[in-house]
Amino acid sequence: MATKLRTFDVKAQPGFGTVAMICFFMLYLPIAILVIYAFNAGENIAIWEGLSLRWFVSAWHNDTVQEAAFRSLFLATVASTIATVVAAMAAIATTRTPPYRGLTFKYAMINQPLMVPEIVTAVSLLIVFSRFKVWTGYNGLGYMVLAHTAFCIPFAYLPIRARLENMDLTLERAAADLYATPWQAFRRVTLPLLVPGIIAGFMLAFVISLDDVVITEFVKSGGQETLPTYMLGQLRRTVTPEINAIATVFLALSVLLVTLFYLVNRKKT
Amino acid sequence: MSDAARIAEEARRADIRTRWWLTAPALFILFIAAVGPLFVVLLFSLMVKGDYGDVKYWQFSTDGWFSVFFERDIFDDTVGLAQAHMEILWRSVKLSLITTLLTLLVGFPTAYYISIQPPKKRDLLVFMITIPFWTNILIRTFAMQEVIRNEGVINTLLIWAGFIERPIQIMYTDWAIFFGMVYVYLPLMVLPLYASMEKIDFRLVEAGYDLYAGRFQVLRRVIIPLVKPGIVAGSILVFIPSLGAYVTPRVLGGGKNLMLGNLIDLQFGQGKNWPLGAALSITLLVIVTVALLVYVRNASRQGGGHGH
Numbered sequence: 001m002a003t004k005l006r007t008f009d010v011k012a013q014p015g016f017g018t019v020a021m022i023c024f025f026m027l028y029l030p031i032a033i034l035v036i037y038a039f040n041a042g043e044n045i046a047i048w049e050g051l052s053l054r055w056f057v058s059a060w061h062n063d064t065v066q067e068a069a070f071r072s073l074f075l076a077t078v079a080s081t082i083a084t085v086v087a088a089m090a091a092i093a094t095t096r097t098p099p100y101r102g103l104t105f106k107y108a109m110i111n112q113p114l115m116v117p118e119i120v121t122a123v124s125l126l127i128v129f130s131r132f133k134v135w136t137g138y139n140g141l142g143y144m145v146l147a148h149t150a151f152c153i154p155f156a157y158l159p160i161r162a163r164l165e166n167m168d169l170t171l172e173r174a175a176a177d178l179y180a181t182p183w184q185a186f187r188r189v190t191l192p193l194l195v196p197g198i199i200a201g202f203m204l205a206f207v208i209s210l211d212d213v214v215i216t217e218f219v220k221s222g223g224q225e226t227l228p229t230y231m232l233g234q235l236r237r238t239v240t241p242e243i244n245a246i247a248t249v250f251l252a253l254s255v256l257l258v259t260l261f262y263l264v265n266r267k268k269t
Numbered sequence: 270m271s272d273a274a275r276i277a278e279e280a281r282r283a284d285i286r287t288r289w290w291l292t293a294p295a296l297f298i299l300f301i302a303a304v305g306p307l308f309v310v311l312l313f314s315l316m317v318k319g320d321y322g323d324v325k326y327w328q329f330s331t332d333g334w335f336s337v338f339f340e341r342d343i344f345d346d347t348v349g350l351a352q353a354h355m356e357i358l359w360r361s362v363k364l365s366l367i368t369t370l371l372t373l374l375v376g377f378p379t380a381y382y383i384s385i386q387p388p389k390k391r392d393l394l395v396f397m398i399t400i401p402f403w404t405n406i407l408i409r410t411f412a413m414q415e416v417i418r419n420e421g422v423i424n425t426l427l428i429w430a431g432f433i434e435r436p437i438q439i440m441y442t443d444w445a446i447f448f449g450m451v452y453v454y455l456p457l458m459v460l461p462l463y464a465s466m467e468k469i470d471f472r473l474v475e476a477g478y479d480l481y482a483g484r485f486q487v488l489r490r491v492i493i494p495l496v497k498p499g500i501v502a503g504s505i506l507v508f509i510p511s512l513g514a515y516v517t518p519r520v521l522g523g524g525k526n527l528m529l530g531n532l533i534d535l536q537f538g539q540g541k542n543w544p545l546g547a548a549l550s551i552t553l554l555v556i557v558t559v560a561l562l563v564y565v566r567n568a569s570r571q572g573g574g575h576g577h
Contacts, residue, residue, distance in 0.1 A: 010475050011385040013378070013488055020382035023375050024394075027401050027455065030412035033422060037415065047420075086295040093291035100285045106292050109299050116307065117513025117557055119530040120550045124306035126537060127313055127547070130323075150302035153295055211405040214515050218537075228407050235411060235520050247408045258403045262396060 031251065038244035055245035064230065065246060072210055072226040075141065079148035080156065080205035086149075087156035087205075088198055092190070095164040113151040121151065122218035129219055139221045147219045148209045155208045156201035159265075163197025196264055203261045207254060307554070314547035322541040333544025337552060354532070361529040364443065365511035368450040369504050372458040375451075376503060380462035381492070384469070395463060402456035410520045413449045414440065417521075441523035449517040454510060458503040465499025498568060505564040509557050529553050 038056070042049030059065050087110075094106050113121065129143045171193070175185035213228040220229060227250060234243050314333045316324040340351040383394045401409065416422050417439040424436035439445050469492065477487040493500070515530035522528070527535070529549065536546030 016378035016382045019378035023379040030416045033415050034412040089291040090295040093288035109296055113303050119513050119515045120554050123550050124310045128306040128309050146302045150298050213407050231407055254404050
């Protein structure tokens with residue numbers, strides 16, 4: 001008699017789809033509002049007065065913003081470059097080996113920045129660097145570079161290590177059989193195979209450095225605002241859509257980097 | 270020992286030595302800008318506070334630790350529990366716990382829904398979770414502020430619909446911090462949950478239905494036990510940063526509703542009590558470490574099914 005067979009979906013759970021939709025809506029609604037109001041013509045971030053690019057223009061002509069943006073980019077570039085180089089060396093030294101004494105210690109050291117709450121690291125660096133600043137009289141960007149490099153290391157390390165763990169030693173052994181020196185084998189075999197991991201690690205480190213607020217806020221000396229610390233300072237005052245415009249550009253940059261990261265990682269497989 | 274064995278042994282030693290040289294730069298940077306300073310914090314928590322911030326060097330005292338938990342009455346010198354600190358500690362723990370709970374309640378169905386989609390759609394949805402995850406926390410907090418402020422979307426909509434006449438004050442309350450943290454940390458819950466749901470063997474679910482289990486029973490008796498490592502990982506990943514949150518309570522809590530992170534900050538700013546700030550930092554670090562240890566134990570009992 002039954003002409004209509006209701007198929008039974010083993011995987012489905014009632015209501016889960018709805019919750020998921022609400023979740024995505026919740027995640028994107030605030031960001032969407034933020035971006036829309038960046039294009040507001042009015043002075044106020046609550047009242048819509050028509051479409052305009054004036055706040056992007058005004059942010060661009062704001063010297064403090066420009067300076068902070070360049071400082072952020074400079075810092076992220078330098079810190080993530082150093083972090084990637086030392087993390088790649090560390091990754092090579094901690095993978096594809098039988099366990100040796102000190103290996104666990106190395107893992108613990110490298111992953112340490114991931115385990116400690118940011119505010120604690122920030123405070124500890126404030127204490128130590130404020131001493132250094134008095135002793136040496138040096139107040140420059142070096143402290144920020146050092147701090148950023150340190151917390152970027154685990155983020156650069158993880159993808160490189162993951163890449164290495166999927167490579168066995170056969171190719172390097174083949175190179176050695178063909179009389180390549182260890183350096184030649186590294187330069188011609190290991191390094192080219194490692195490139196996707198290195199790029200992924202560098203990009204992760206770059207985004208992490210660019211996004212950092214808390215540690216930078218505590219380590220910076222006077223006049224060393226980065227874009228996030230500048231924004232944090234501004235949020236305390238009555239804000240104009242200029243801050244939305246800055247946030248929108250920042251957001252666009254992050255999305256771009258994440259997309260690139262995905263594409264690089266996809267090519268690998 | 271034969272020559273061959275000796276040569277092999279020497280080669281192994283040389284290899285390990287090279288490996289130490291290769292790790293040295295990373296370890297050096299981490300030592301001076303991550304691990305080392307933590308020991309300095311511990312040392313500072315045991316020194317006498319300086320008059321204008323900083324500490325009096327090599328004059329030791331337990332005052333910093335004492336004032337984490339207790340306070341001395343100014344008039345009669347009696348010792349009582351530090352009311353303000355207890356309140357902030359309790360607020361931090363309470364807000365972190367309910368944030369973890371709500372992100373779990375929303376994140377679980379979401380991650381499950383993503384995991385049962387066809388591959389193409391699944392990748393896209395995971396990518397959509399990843400984007401907010403990599404967006405600056407400050408930008409996301411600011412975006413939340415736009416939603417919950419008095420002139421924000423929620424209040425405007427409610428007034429327009431006639432439910433309320435004047436805006437509900439959400440900003441600068443514990444609710445604001447709560448909403449902000451849920452919003453900011455939600456991706457941290459969804460991603461590990463998804464990672465363990467992706468691996469569900471649906472033959473087990475099918476077997477559950479064959480044995481006359483209902484949807485809910487299958488969920489409770491089959492799916493949840495299977496993804497428990499993901500639940501634990503997600504909860505830890507949300508709970509830990511919530512407990513140490515600084516930016517979200519500072520922006521949305523407006524300087525009155527402090528959390529532990531802001532209390533620590535205060536001691537190094539206006540409070541000018543570095544030993545207390547240092548002791549509070551160590552307290553936070555200890556709580557976080559305990560939470561992590563619980564996680565590691567749990568993960569290893571599950572056979573270390575995921576990641577680290």
